[in-house]
Amino acid sequence: MSSEMQVFRLPDLGEGLTEAELVNWLVAVGDQIKVDQPIAEVETAKSMVEVPSPYAGTVAELHGQAGETLDVGKPLISIAPVGATPAEPKAPAATDDAVSTGVVTDAEASAAAETYRTEEKAGSGNVLIGYGTPGGATAGRTRPRKGSVAVVDSAPVAAPVAAPEAPMEPAVAGTRIPGKLSAVISPLVRKMARDHGVSLDAINGSGASGLIMRRDVEAAISAPEAPAAPSAPAQAPAEAAAPAAASGDLDGRTGLAVSARTPVRGVRKAVAANMTKSRTEIPEATVWVDVDATALLDMRAELKKRSPHDTPGLLAFIARFVTAGLKKYPALNTRFETGADGSQEIVGFDGINLGFAAQTDRGLVVPSVRNAHQLSARELDAEIRRLTAVAREGKATPTELGSGTFTLNNYGVFGVDGSAAIINYPEVAMLGVGRIIDKPWVVSGELSVRKVTELTLAFDHRVCDGETAAGFLRYVADCIENPGGALADM
Known part of the structure; x- marks a missing residue:
C-alpha cells in the first residue's frame, strides 16, 4: 500500500x-x-x-x-x-x-x-x-x-x-x-447485491x-433465475426529540413566542423541492368515482377461508387491476421531458414499476415494485410487504425508492374518502384509494347497503386528455366491482 x-x-x-x-x-x-x-x-x-x-x-x-x-x-x-x-x-x-x-x-x-x-x-x-x-x-x-x-x-x-x-x-x-x-x-x-442475494463474482461488469x-446488479436482480432475497437490515437509529424551543425568540408578524425552528434539510428538503417542481411544472387535472367494493371484499373473504395465511391484501388486488389498466392506457405510464433546447417529448416505458405510498417513522415514502406488470396478486402482496418493511427500517435503497413509473396511494388507511394528491414527479399520474365504508347503493333497482370506496386519479394533462384518464379510472373501478371476471381475463 x-x-x-x-x-x-x-x-x-x-x-x-x-x-x-x-x-x-x-x-x-x-x-x-x-x-x-x-x-x-x-x-x-x-x-x-x-x-x-x-x-x-x-x-x-x-x-x-x-x-x-x-x-x-x-x-x-x-x-x-x-x-x-x-x-x-x-x-x-x-x-x-x-x-x-x-x-x-x-x-x-x-x-x-x-x-x-x-x-x-x-x-x-x-x-x-x-x-x-x-x-x-x-x-x-x-x-x-x-x-x-x-x-x-x-x-x-x-x-x-x-x-x-x-x-x-x-x-x-x-x-x-x-x-x-x-x-x-x-x-x-x-449493498444492493447483498440485499437481493446476488453474487458479485457471477457478474461481468459493463x-x-x-x-x-449499478445497472449490472439491477439486471441480475430482475433476471428470472435471480430472485430477490432481502436481508434483515439492522434497526435504524431512533429519532431524536423534537427541536428545542427557541427561548425568547418572538415572531415579528404574530407577536407570539417561537416554540421551535426545524431546519429544512435531508429528506424534507428533497421532498419540498420535488413537490414544488410537481406543482410548478405539471398542469394536473383530477377525476374521481365512487366504487362498490362489496364483491372484492366478499371474494377476498372466501379466499381467506380457503387459505388463511397467504391471501393477498386488498391493496395487492387493486395493484393488479392498476397494472392491467396501465397496459390498456399506457399514456399514464410515461414521463414528460423537456430538453435543454426546449424540445419536448413523452417517454414511454416497456414495463411498469408500481410505486405505493407507505407510512413510516421517517414519514411517507414511496417504494416501487419493479416490473409489477409481471406479478400476480399474491406476488404483488409479498413484494409490497417486503418493501414496506425495509422502508420502515430506513434501509430501502435509492433504486427501490426512486424508480417508479406510476404511484398507488391508499390514503383510506387514514380514515379519509378522497385527496387532491400531488403527482409524484417525474411521473404523470397517481391513483388514490379512499376508505371503504357502508353506504346506501342502488342494486338491481333496489336500495341496499354496500361497501363503497372512492377512487381519485390525478394526471398530467400534457400527456393525455380526460377521455384517457376517465377510461383508465373506469376500468379499475369495473375490476373492483367485478373482480372474478377481471382476474379471469388477466
Missing part, C-alpha cells in the same frame, strides 16, 4: 444526490480499520446508508461532526497507511503537495468536489464510484454507535438525473485502490476494466 495519506471523499450514494447528513461516526481517530468496514452512517434524501471505507489503515482525521450536512465530493475521512502513526490534524495550507500529505485545502476540496459531482452523478444506472474491494488489513476495534440526531420525516422522492452515454473515469482515480480496478464497486452497488455498475 502507498505510504501516503488516503483522503476518502463522500461518494455519490445514488440517483445523483448532492449532499447527505452525517448521522453518526462508527469509528474514531486512532482506530484501525479494514477495507469495506462501515465508518459512518449518513442520511440522504432517499434513506439511511452505512458508508464503507475503501482503504485499510489508521483513522487520521474525521472531516465532519454528527448532524452536519456534507456535500458529495468533499473529504469525509483521512486514513493513514497500516502501521503508520497518525499525525495531529493540521490547519489547511495552500501547498502544491497538499493532497499527498493528507492535508486538503478548501480550494482543492471545492474544486475536487465540483469535478466529482459533475462527472460522477447520474441517475439511470451509470453512477461510477470506485471504492471498496474485498480483503484488506486486520480489522481493528469499531466504536459503538452513538445516539442519532433528529431526523425529519417526509416522502423521499427524487427526479432521476439524465445519464451520460458512457461512464466517466477521471474523477474516481483518487478513490480507487491501485491494482484492484476490476473488483472495485460502489457501496450502493455492494464498466471500464470490468467495473461492476
Whole structure:
C-alpha cells in the first residue's frame, strides 16, 4: 500500500444526490480499520446508508461532526497507511503537495468536489464510484454507535438525473485502490447485491476494466433465475426529540413566542423541492368515482377461508387491476421531458414499476415494485410487504425508492374518502384509494347497503386528455366491482 495519506471523499450514494447528513461516526481517530468496514452512517434524501471505507489503515482525521450536512465530493475521512502513526490534524495550507500529505485545502476540496459531482452523478444506472474491494488489513476495534440526531420525516422522492452515454473515469482515480480496478464497486452497488442475494463474482461488469455498475446488479436482480432475497437490515437509529424551543425568540408578524425552528434539510428538503417542481411544472387535472367494493371484499373473504395465511391484501388486488389498466392506457405510464433546447417529448416505458405510498417513522415514502406488470396478486402482496418493511427500517435503497413509473396511494388507511394528491414527479399520474365504508347503493333497482370506496386519479394533462384518464379510472373501478371476471381475463 502507498505510504501516503488516503483522503476518502463522500461518494455519490445514488440517483445523483448532492449532499447527505452525517448521522453518526462508527469509528474514531486512532482506530484501525479494514477495507469495506462501515465508518459512518449518513442520511440522504432517499434513506439511511452505512458508508464503507475503501482503504485499510489508521483513522487520521474525521472531516465532519454528527448532524452536519456534507456535500458529495468533499473529504469525509483521512486514513493513514497500516502501521503508520497518525499525525495531529493540521490547519489547511495552500501547498502544491497538499493532497499527498493528507492535508486538503478548501480550494482543492471545492474544486475536487465540483469535478466529482459533475462527472460522477447520474441517475439511470451509470453512477461510477470506485471504492471498496474485498480483503484488506486486520480489522481493528469499531466504536459503538452513538445516539442519532433528529431526523425529519417526509416522502423521499427524487427526479432521476439524465445519464451520460458512457461512464466517466477521471474523477474516481483518487478513490480507487491501485491494482484492484476490476473488483472495485460502489457501496450502493455492494449493498444492493447483498440485499437481493446476488453474487458479485457471477457478474461481468459493463464498466471500464470490468467495473461492476449499478445497472449490472439491477439486471441480475430482475433476471428470472435471480430472485430477490432481502436481508434483515439492522434497526435504524431512533429519532431524536423534537427541536428545542427557541427561548425568547418572538415572531415579528404574530407577536407570539417561537416554540421551535426545524431546519429544512435531508429528506424534507428533497421532498419540498420535488413537490414544488410537481406543482410548478405539471398542469394536473383530477377525476374521481365512487366504487362498490362489496364483491372484492366478499371474494377476498372466501379466499381467506380457503387459505388463511397467504391471501393477498386488498391493496395487492387493486395493484393488479392498476397494472392491467396501465397496459390498456399506457399514456399514464410515461414521463414528460423537456430538453435543454426546449424540445419536448413523452417517454414511454416497456414495463411498469408500481410505486405505493407507505407510512413510516421517517414519514411517507414511496417504494416501487419493479416490473409489477409481471406479478400476480399474491406476488404483488409479498413484494409490497417486503418493501414496506425495509422502508420502515430506513434501509430501502435509492433504486427501490426512486424508480417508479406510476404511484398507488391508499390514503383510506387514514380514515379519509378522497385527496387532491400531488403527482409524484417525474411521473404523470397517481391513483388514490379512499376508505371503504357502508353506504346506501342502488342494486338491481333496489336500495341496499354496500361497501363503497372512492377512487381519485390525478394526471398530467400534457400527456393525455380526460377521455384517457376517465377510461383508465373506469376500468379499475369495473375490476373492483367485478373482480372474478377481471382476474379471469388477466
